[in-house]
Amino acid sequence: MRQTISFLLVLTMLTSCxxxxxxxxxxxxxxxxxxxxxxxxxxxxxxxYSYPDVDDKISDKESREFxxxxxxxxxxxxxxxxxxxxxxxxxxxxxxxxxxxxxxxxKGYDTVFNLLRxxxxxxxxxxxxxxxxxxxxxxxxxxxxxxxAPPLIDTTKRKE
Numbered sequence: 260m261r262q263t264i265s266f267l268l269v270l271t272m273l274t275s276c277x278x279x280x281x282x283x284x285x286x287x288x289x290x291x292x293x294x295x296x297x298x299x300x301x302x303x304x305x306x307x308y309s310y311p312d313v314d315d316k317i318s319d320k321e322s323r324e325f326x327x328x329x330x331x332x333x334x335x336x337x338x339x340x341x342x343x344x345x346x347x348x349x350x351x352x353x354x355x356x357x358x359x360x361x362x363x364x365x366k367g368y369d370t371v372f373n374l375l376r377x378x379x380x381x382x383x384x385x386x387x388x389x390x391x392x393x394x395x396x397x398x399x400x401x402x403x404x405x406x407x408a409p410p411l412i413d414t415t416k417r418k419e
Contacts, residue, residue: 283349283358285390286383287342290360293381293392298334302327305392310384314394330397333377337365356393358383368402375400 293308302324309317316326339362346361362379377399384393 282386283347286358287345287347287360289383289391290345290362290381291342293395294334294339294362294379297327297330297379298339300328300331308392309395310389310391310393316395317392326395326397330379333364333372333379333397333399336369336371337377339364354385356382357385361398373402375402 289308293305296302296304296308302320305317305323305327312318315322317323344363346363348359348361350357360381360383362381364377364379365374366376368375377397380396380398381392382394382396383390
């Protein structure tokens with residue numbers, strides 16, 4: 260009896276792990292295709308891999324073109340990391356953002372964009388909702404310069 264229960268417990272654990280793996284693996288394939296669209300500046304093609312009407316960066320044509328072009332420029336300048344460098348956050352109990360994939364593009368300081376960091380963040384819902392990307396974001400930080408430069412004071416001149 261104990262052996263049967265142990266066997267069923269191990270079998271259940273193995274199948275549940277396989278379910279998680281297949282959930283993540285299929286989403287990684289979708290994410291890879293989505294990122295390929297960003298890499299090629301194909302704004303309308305991302306619709307094939309996105310859940311409709313949730314994210315304005317996807318559903319609104321003007322926004323979609325702007326954000327895809329922004330991602331395209333970052334990818335062109337900094338390149339894409341290999342998939343094993345992607346940060347994968349899987350939360351089986353989360354009913355909205357089940358899987359979040361962060362693709363780090365750049366960290367440091369870039370003088371052209373005045374950029375400190377740039378990541379592409381893709382979010383997937385639970386399988387009951389969709390197997391497509393729910394939202395995506397270009398998470399970036401910039402170094403801000405003062406809007407008005409302070410006046411220069413000439414200390415070499417003497418007052419008479």
